[in-house]
Amino acid sequence: MDDSSMPPPPTIDALSPSSSPEKVTLEVPSTTSMENSQASQLLNVTETSPEVVAKGKKVSRKVQLKPGYALTNWVDRTKSGEDMTGLGGPSEARIITKEELARHNTEADAWMAIRGKVYNISKYLDYHPGGLPILMAEAGTDATLLFDKNHRWVNVDRLLASCQVGRLKQMTLTI
Numbered sequence: 001m002d003d004s005s006m007p008p009p010p011t012i013d014a015l016s017p018s019s020s021p022e023k024v025t026l027e028v029p030s031t032t033s034m035e036n037s038q039a040s041q042l043l044n045v046t047e048t049s050p051e052v053v054a055k056g057k058k059v060s061r062k063v064q065l066k067p068g069y070a071l072t073n074w075v076d077r078t079k080s081g082e083d084m085t086g087l088g089g090p091s092e093a094r095i096i097t098k099e100e101l102a103r104h105n106t107e108a109d110a111w112m113a114i115r116g117k118v119y120n121i122s123k124y125l126d127y128h129p130g131g132l133p134i135l136m137a138e139a140g141t142d143a144t145l146l147f148d149k150n151h152r153w154v155n156v157d158r159l160l161a162s163c164q165v166g167r168l169k170q171m172t173l174t175i
């Protein structure tokens with residue numbers, strides 16, 4: 001099989017299927033106490049990620065974060081020993097129903113499910129590069145689809161590990 005018959009790389013909504021950007025813009029939040037490579041790990045960024053290529057074409061919707069709320073500040077805070085869950089510490093074991101998840105929908109007590117894990121995102125809200133309102137609009141829900149639509153390269157497992165309150169109860173379908 002010659003190379004010309006290979007399928008084109010995957011694209012996301014904002015990309016025109018035929019786009020072939022000449023310039024790749026790699027946007028990783030600025031770092032102070034952390035090396036860029038560490039930030040890249042949290043974002044799972046590679047120069048060839050379709051999303052990264054797409055960034056050369058789409059308009060950024062990142063917001064201006066308050067001073068002291070950069071990615072590095074968040075990482076430092078998660079390592080400080082502070083309880084980020086509101087429940088005494090992170091848990092993989094707790095099973096959370098959709099109904100329980102839905103009750104945690106205020107800024108002071110905001111939970112969100114992503115890829116089967118439930119996080120208390122209250123302390124993360126001000127650090128979110130996409131802004132607080134867009135997160136709060138999904139508080140109390142399973143936001144996996146929106147998360148992946150906006151940035152499936154973000155390493156949520158690591159970024160919010162200290163915030164995990166449990167796992168979302170899987171639905172069982174009885175036929």
Ligand code: HEM
Nearest residue numbers: 027060061062121129130134138143146147150151154159
């Ligand atoms: C709590 C889980 C989430 C985490 C940890 C998170 C993390 C991040 C990070 C690290 C970035 C910067 C990405 C980059 O530099 O490439 C970002 C940007 C953004 N996020 Fe999230 N996010 C979360 C949930 C969401 C959800 C549910 C939405 C949509 C409803 C969303 C919308 C956005 C948008 C619009 C941006 C700006 C994208 C851009 O224009 O570059 N995020 N988020």
